Amino acid sequence: MAGKDVATMKVSPKVWRNGEIIDWDDARVHIMSHVIHYGSSVFEGIRCYNTSKGSAVFRLPEHIQRLMNSAKIYRMDPSFNRDQIIDATVELIRQSGLDECYIRPVIFRGLDESKPSFGVNPFGSPIDTYIATWQWGKYLGEEALETGIDVCVSSWTRITSNSLPSMAKAGANYMNSQLIKMEAILGGFSEGIALDDRGYVSEGSGENIFLVNNGKLITPPLGASILPGITRDSVLQIAREMGIEIIETQIQRAALYLADELFFTGTAAEITPIRSVDRITVGAGRCGEMTKRLQEEFFKIILAERPAPAGADWLTFVNDAGEKKTAVGK
Numbered sequence: 215m216a217g218k219d220v221a222t223m224k225v226s227p228k229v230w231r232n233g234e235i236i237d238w239d240d241a242r243v244h245i246m247s248h249v250i251h252y253g254s255s256v257f258e259g260i261r262c263y264n265t266s267k268g269s270a271v272f273r274l275p276e277h278i279q280r281l282m283n284s285a286k287i288y289r290m291d292p293s294f295n296r297d298q299i300i301d302a303t304v305e306l307i308r309q310s311g312l313d314e315c316y317i318r319p320v321i322f323r324g325l326d327e328s329k330p331s332f333g334v335n336p337f338g339s340p341i342d343t344y345i346a347t348w349q350w351g352k353y354l355g356e357e358a359l360e361t362g363i364d365v366c367v368s369s370w371t372r373i374t375s376n377s378l379p380s381m382a383k384a385g386a387n388y389m390n391s392q393l394i395k396m397e398a399i400l401g402g403f404s405e406g407i408a409l410d411d412r413g414y415v416s417e418g419s420g421e422n423i424f425l426v427n428n429g430k431l432i433t434p435p436l437g438a439s440i441l442p443g444i445t446r447d448s449v450l451q452i453a454r455e456m457g458i459e460i461i462e463t464q465i466q467r468a469a470l471y472l473a474d475e476l477f478f479t480g481t482a483a484e485i486t487p488i489r490s491v492d493r494i495t496v497g498a499g500r501c502g503e504m505t506k507r508l509q510e511e512f513f514k515i516i517l518a519e520r521p522a523p524a525g526a527d528w529l530t531f532v533n534d535a536g537e538k539k540t541a542v543g544k
């Protein structure tokens with residue numbers, strides 16, 4: 215089965231909805247669903263890569279665990295557990311006809327048309343779970359991984375964890391991300407970096423951030439209103455394995471300008487170097503040495519060319535029989 219073209223995007227012709235596989239065209243929600251009005255959704259962004267050993271999803275259990283954590287924070291009780299959503303994701307990819315794709319599970323508060331509830335109080339709205347997939351190329355541009363991108367520091371403050379908890383990947387958080395992203399684009403930049411409510415570096419609109427200084431890898435702690443990124447964690451584990459010193463600490467805005475190297479991490483962005491901030495050139499103005507080394511190891515792991523650090527299983531293979539095979543070299 216081939217993918218389906220929607221405008222210029224190749225999408226899976228199928229969507230998983232509450233335990234059944236439906237057609238893409240039927241994956242619609244009512245305008246009065248709670249999520250439309252009050253932003254009540256949690257979601258994930260996951261990638262499946264076409265490796266030499268077959269299609270494999272990168273850190274699928276960790277992503278679905280984060281989805282369940284996000285739902286728990288917002289007192290959403292989905293009808294499916296982590297393992298069921300993992301199996302559903304693999305099954306959907308198998309049916310999508312896509313060797314390589316981006317996967318978007320989403321849990322949200324919908325509408326029970328037999329007992330509608332339109333107010334802010336979310337408890338009367340049903341919890342719906344969907345999974346969609348589509349083909350998504352390099353998020354920040356094909357060349358970005360090589361040449362780096364130009365970014366700005368946003369005038370918008372990152373959401374504070376006491377208002378919209380950044381530990382949850384909630385749809386509502388992305389209103390803040392949209393303000394950051396729009397400002398950056400309109401200013402001629404590829405992406406914006408938000409500071410937290412104390413003025414320390416937080417993260418990009420959809421990426422975590424790393425600095426390299428004097429051979430050390432520095433990144434903001436989880437307390438800086440960041441999403442606990444799975445790519446961030448992967449980079450930290452790879453760096454640890456490479457013997458690189460890691461420092462998780464508060465970072466001043468000015469330190470961005472003075473870094474030897476700077477890069478974003480994220481499922482969509484992968485490991486994208488940053489060549490300038492606020493039009494100040496960072497380091498040599500291109501992908502730095504350590505960024506390159508980390509990129510190389512990261513890409514080898516996601517393409518099943520080497521095992522993950524400490525023999526961990528980071529790949530879930532989607533084979534023809536629809537069975538799952540985890541781990542490189544097993």
Ligand SMILES: Cc1ncc(COP(=O)(O)O)c(C=O)c1O
Binds near residue numbers: 259417418421445
């Ligand atoms: C706000 C934000 N920060 C960081 C990330 C990176 O997280 P991950 O590496 O798990 O994709 C994302 C992407 O999901 C994001 O949206």
